[in-house]
Amino acid sequence: MTYSITGLSYLIVFLVLGYLAHRFFQYWKKEKDTISKLWFYFAVTIEIFVFIKVIGGLFFANNPAFLKITLDAAAFIQAFALATLAYLLAYIKFPRISPWVAFIPVFILGLIATILTAIIPFNPFLEPSRAINWGLPSGMISFATSVLRVFLFTTIFIPLIIVHFPQIKTSKDLYVKGKILGLSIVFLFLLLIAFLDFLLINTLKLDPILRDIGIIVFGITLFIILVLTRKTVR
Secondary structure (H helix, E strand, O other), X not given: OOOOHHHHHHHHHHHHHHHHHHHHHHHHHHHOXXXXXXXXXXXXXXXXXXXXXXXXXXXXXXXXXXXXXXXXXXXXXXHHHHHHHHHHHHHHHOOOOOOHHXXXXXXXXXXXXXXXHHHOOOOOEEOOOOOEEOOOOOOHHHHHHHHHHHHHHHHHHXXXXXXXXXXXXXXXXXXXXXXXXXXXXXXXXXXXXXHXXXXXXXHHOOOOHHHHHHXXXXXXXXXXXXXXXXXXXX
């Protein structure tokens, strides 16, 4: 078995996301509302996405064919996760409009990204730094796919931050302020990693160990935020 730093970095995030999913499940049981349920669904979906990356990175780091399968599967799960957030965003911001109006376009764009990912001849390999290089080939289709995936992250994460951020000023509850600030930091961090992984590493020929370091820092940051914003749910 040949392990990779990539697999280890995703393992850290997998463990932290398990705690996050548990927190959202507790909130859902207590509040019994749609927003808590959607956050829980999102957390579970991302947990599945990360689990696929863990399996590929820890046990199949030298198996390009299997790593390609994990790329295709991850792209599909990512599409569903982002569409879920689009549904949540529409539900919060436009309560008079069906949230499916937001879910369906995002999911379709995600499916297009998944199909393009499936047909692109990736050639994953292990770098000397033990980070997995996904081996994205040069070309217009590859670049367009990367841009599309970054576009989806940006159009979901930035509006979610904008929608929630005013609560920091209006709310008198320090717990709510901390939770919204933590949420904003998490989404900005994920957006930065998306830019790095999908665009910068391939375009600037950077060592993908930078992505893995970013993922590790993200996992640690998320854990710290979860601990600092912990509130007992009864």
